[in-house]
Amino acid sequence: MQENGFESALKVNEGVDQPPVVNPYLGNFYKKNRTRLLTEEEYVNGIKAGNTTILSQAITLVESSLPEHRELAQKIISRCIHFATDSMRIGITGVPGAGKSTFIEAFGSLITNKGHKLAVLAIDPSSEKSKGSILGDKTRMETLCNDPNAFIRPSPSSGSLGGVARKTRESIILCEAAGYDVIFIETVGVGQSETAVHSMSDFFLLLMLAGAGDELQGIKRGIMEMSDLIAITKSDGNNREKATLARALYKNALHLFPPTDSGWEPTAVTTSSVTREGLEDVLEIIHKYFELTRANGYYLNKRREQSRYWMYETIQEDLRNRFYENEVVKSNLGHYENMVLEGKLSSFAAAGELIEKYNSTHKHNI
Secondary structure: OEEOOEEOOOOOOOOOOOOOOOOOOHHHHHHHHHHOOOOHHHHHHHHHOOOHHHHHHHHHHHHOOOHHHHHHHHHHHHHHHHHOOOOEEEEEEEOOOOOHHHHHHHHHHHHHHOOOOEEEEEEEOEOOOOOOEOOOHHHHOHHHHOOOOEEEEEEEOOOOHHHHHHHHHHHHHHHHHOOOOEEEEEOOOOOOHHHHHHOOOOEEEEEEEOOOOOOOOOOOHHHHHHOOEEEEEOOOHHHHHHHHHHHHHHHHHHHOOOOOOOOOOOEEEEOOOOOOOOHHHHHHHHHHHHHHHHHOOHHHHHHHHHHHHHHHHHHHHHHHHHHHHOHHHHHHHHHHHHHHHOOOOOHHHHHHHHHHHHHHHHHHHO
């Protein structure tokens, strides 16, 4: 072969003809239907019928940042809130390595075997740099994922705890309308996310790992005070003795806290997701908690307080978003930030002037 007057050992064979496409319109059909939004009625009817595909699509609308998606999502939620069941919302958190996903799969299978329908809403931590998220909970819960009475939905935290918390609460309403009577809300880990999850759950379960040093170190008192039950995981084999000791330590620690408003006395148990030991005990304790709180009125009062809390949280988030999306604020934000960094203006003065600019544009719009 000659190329530019030089001999070349490279020889390119002619390619074979491509076979004809069976349906040349298939690609366009797929693209159109993949992005097509259903009507409000179709979403509501599909959710009420327990259609998990439509439920997933509705949750995607809830998580979307597009205004038209958010508007449609709010209409769907407003209709579905009337169909929400008298469910058990269980917040689950734990220290890293406690085996949250393994516990949820084993405990979730026990719950579905008892005739319940379970929805698992898992908040997956996002990268602060790339904002990407692995969303690997489904790969870690293969058995539960294939259970027809279970629905697993991982959601990226995207660095915004408040936004995720609000979207998770709205997703709970959709899941309950779809007939799921037990909702697990799994958090990122021990940290500030627990406060948000506690504000949307009825029962708070803390998973702890024995044999990791001082049992009461590295965990905030506030998280233990929020806990209705502490489960020591991986209580099997050589770890059983350590788990038993850890349970005694946590039981003693829980007795030092003030009485709960619910009248419930938190306790600690040992569990094993491998041998299934202790899982029935956890379920029995949860049922006793709901029997007590429904009888003394705490269950309903807490739900009402949570609704009020999320009304104010939603107002604050909406006002914050409107402020930062304002064109005048966006065009001046960098300038004021540089003024603060250069020491030419205090943080408080810069914030005050930006708010003043926002208010002035808002007045003009009115």
